Amino acid sequence: MANRADKRSFSTIRPISISQSLLSRDGSASFSFGKTKVLCSVNGPAEVKLRDEKLDKATIDVVVRPLVGTPGTKDKTHEYILRSAFESVIQSGLHPRTQIQIVSQVMMDDGSIIAAAINATTMALIDAGIPMKDIVAAVSCVINKEDQILLDPTAQEMENVKSIHTFAFDKSSSSLLFCESLGLFTDDQYFNCYELCNVAAGRIFEEIRGAITNKLQEYQGYQTEL
Amino acid sequence: MGNENNNLKSTITFEAETFRRIQPEEYLRKFIQQQVRPDGRSFNHFRKTTVNLSCISTADGSSMVRIGNTTVVCGIKAEVSEPNVNLPNEGYLVPNVDLSPICSPRFKPGPPSEQAQVLSENLNKLLKISKVIDLKTLCIEEGKAVWVLFADIVCVNYDGNVFDACVIALISALMNVRLPKAFYEDGLVKATEEKSITLSIIRTPYSASFAMFDGQYLLVDPNEMEESITKDGTTVVVDETGQLCNIWKIGSSCSPEQLKTCISKARDRYADITSIIEKAKQAI
Amino acid sequence: MEIDLEKPELKVVLPGDPINVTKKENIKLGPGLTQTQDSIICIKAGILNHTSVKNKWWVENNQRRYIPAEKESVIGTVTYKGGEFYRLDIGSAHQAILPILAFENANKKNRPNLNIGSLIYARISLANKDMEPELTCVNPESNKADGYGELKGGFVIKCSLRYCRRFFSGEIELISLLELLQKKKDFEMAIGMNGRIWITSTSIKDTIFCCNVIKGAENLNCSDINKVANSLGI
Numbered sequence: 177m178a179n180r181a182d183k184r185s186f187s188t189i190r191p192i193s194i195s196q197s198l199l200s201r202d203g204s205a206s207f208s209f210g211k212t213k214v215l216c217s218v219n220g221p222a223e224v225k226l227r228d229e230k231l232d233k234a235t236i237d238v239v240v241r242p243l244v245g246t247p248g249t250k251d252k253t254h255e256y257i258l259r260s261a262f263e264s265v266i267q268s269g270l271h272p273r274t275q276i277q278i279v280s281q282v283m284m285d286d287g288s289i290i291a292a293a294i295n296a297t298t299m300a301l302i303d304a305g306i307p308m309k310d311i312v313a314a315v316s317c318v319i320n321k322e323d324q325i326l327l328d329p330t331a332q333e334m335e336n337v338k339s340i341h342t343f344a345f346d347k348s349s350s351s352l353l354f355c356e357s358l359g360l361f362t363d364d365q366y367f368n369c370y371e372l373c374n375v376a377a378g379r380i381f382e383e384i385r386g387a388i389t390n391k392l393q394e395y396q397g398y399q400t401e402l
Numbered sequence: 403m404g405n406e407n408n409n410l411k412s413t414i415t416f417e418a419e420t421f422r423r424i425q426p427e428e429y430l431r432k433f434i435q436q437q438v439r440p441d442g443r444s445f446n447h448f449r450k451t452t453v454n455l456s457c458i459s460t461a462d463g464s465s466m467v468r469i470g471n472t473t474v475v476c477g478i479k480a481e482v483s484e485p486n487v488n489l490p491n492e493g494y495l496v497p498n499v500d501l502s503p504i505c506s507p508r509f510k511p512g513p514p515s516e517q518a519q520v521l522s523e524n525l526n527k528l529l530k531i532s533k534v535i536d537l538k539t540l541c542i543e544e545g546k547a548v549w550v551l552f553a554d555i556v557c558v559n560y561d562g563n564v565f566d567a568c569v570i571a572l573i574s575a576l577m578n579v580r581l582p583k584a585f586y587e588d589g590l591v592k593a594t595e596e597k598s599i600t601l602s603i604i605r606t607p608y609s610a611s612f613a614m615f616d617g618q619y620l621l622v623d624p625n626e627m628e629e630s631i632t633k634d635g636t637t638v639v640v641d642e643t644g645q646l647c648n649i650w651k652i653g654s655s656c657s658p659e660q661l662k663t664c665i666s667k668a669r670d671r672y673a674d675i676t677s678i679i680e681k682a683k684q685a686i
Numbered sequence: 687m688e689i690d691l692e693k694p695e696l697k698v699v700l701p702g703d704p705i706n707v708t709k710k711e712n713i714k715l716g717p718g719l720t721q722t723q724d725s726i727i728c729i730k731a732g733i734l735n736h737t738s739v740k741n742k743w744w745v746e747n748n749q750r751r752y753i754p755a756e757k758e759s760v761i762g763t764v765t766y767k768g769g770e771f772y773r774l775d776i777g778s779a780h781q782a783i784l785p786i787l788a789f790e791n792a793n794k795k796n797r798p799n800l801n802i803g804s805l806i807y808a809r810i811s812l813a814n815k816d817m818e819p820e821l822t823c824v825n826p827e828s829n830k831a832d833g834y835g836e837l838k839g840g841f842v843i844k845c846s847l848r849y850c851r852r853f854f855s856g857e858i859e860l861i862s863l864l865e866l867l868q869k870k871k872d873f874e875m876a877i878g879m880n881g882r883i884w885i886t887s888t889s890i891k892d893t894i895f896c897c898n899v900i901k902g903a904e905n906l907n908c909s910d911i912n913k914v915a916n917s918l919g920i
Binding site: 255 | 516517519520522523524526527528531532633641645646647648649650651652653654655656657658661662665
Binding site: 220224304310348392 | 722729733748
């Protein structure tokens, strides 16, 4: 049944690759789904501009940079999505009157870019050691003209579809934190996509855990055996 | 304000307004625990919604929508332009939302705020991906001239749930558009005086928005105060056949059951909006 | 510090992971852990550590941003000089305050003379998330300077917070490396828990040499550190 252009089955995500601590910021990471790649850096808790200062919590500032050109309304929307998804998990009350800045740079857009940006941000926040009560992972899917659900679509697969869905879940309760569904779809289709993406998000959490474990083992190697 | 009676047991009491300012979240929670909202509505009650069509005489189509105190005006202006080279027989529909300082002190003058840009982008996606109007019918002469519909939506008063108001205003203004007959002759577009052509609208989606409080109380049609405290929003857009066009959810976590409740409430709301718009059509 | 030897494998935790504590009484939660209602969850990714002495639990990670904590020694740069206090950049979100009277033998008449840009080795006397951290250059146990105060000359290298902690935890390889270096070059160093190490020596050339050795050992494992140490010994 594998008749997608890249020989994946409908419910498989593209190979994930994660790297951390790439930049000299407090935290940075890149996340890719196949060719789609987002680089994210996190700085903070750092000094905040007086105008943005909040007395009881940290200010979360998100900047999304497109691959080419100046940021437009689409990037502003992505900033809004990232901020609202992470505001609910970051323990901003632990660092009042500071700023946590998240910069998300699109490196290559081959579909599912919001999902990749959310996952890259999760990795960068972990790398920076920002206190979070949970972590977030996102996956996209599309329903094509033949009513088939294609998980983690490429840019080509996102064209001429009936609907596009992106879901972000948290790890501990795997409940929905963010969802954007566009197009035309029925309740059943929507909840089928929901389930499929929820399972795929579980796989991403495994990948994240694997990446963190590898990195920590590397560091642990520097230390004397216990 | 100190309660100056000689009862020693009494603690300091505050006026409700002071309490609201100091502890907005706790203030809202006290109401919700009594199954009522600060403005006196029940959880499932939408604010009074009114629609006025053709309220701007200089526009080709217009409407004014009020949801409680939230007021938005949508004016559609049609202009002639050259089509995109890749899509020579399709016109354009450009929605733009303006949240000016007039509607709420939280918006500053200057370039559009993030919220305004997000609203414009979401409306644009809704129109494009759900195919509200057939852009091919906006073609005057293939590859030469097409109609461009600029849909400017101005928020006059901001009291929460602007997206719902914008969708109703935009769709009802599109229904209200009357275009002149246009011909393409020797590089010029000529149009008749009389404006009689209506747009062919494929789908009329309307939205319903919700806010979740404390992970269990679903408040329909949140006002500004509820929006800012809950920092949560779910919007469900359905069309006339009951199909879903858009689901947008941000903020705190929610379960599939809660989403199902939102979807069924959005369908109920759809029927109400249709009857409101029918009434508005008869009023002109 | 005793690490529980019953679980030799690394216990990697991610934010949101619940922590199962075996003994529920008198738990001390360190960095990276928090309590929600009746469970303990992790808020940072890292390696879960536990000592049975005092039943302490904490998460060790490799964060780069310094979060001030009381009793830690840090290296800061003076950025502001006021009548009552100095302001120091210690790499945290807020600048730290060093009162003029927080020096050995300081009083209204006899005040220290520090200039903007001076390097200070100080101890955090107050750390609270809602306030600027406060520093002191007096060891409260002895009421003496005990090495705190201005660091004159030398050079500061920046490194990870974890590397600085390793020096304090008395890691054998690092200590022997320093001992060997000491035999070869006459140098002095101060380690700030905020990821800064200050080194000075008799000549600039020797200072650079020492800096490079210490900086270079950061990303080496213990056997490589031994190799470096041995090559220095020759």
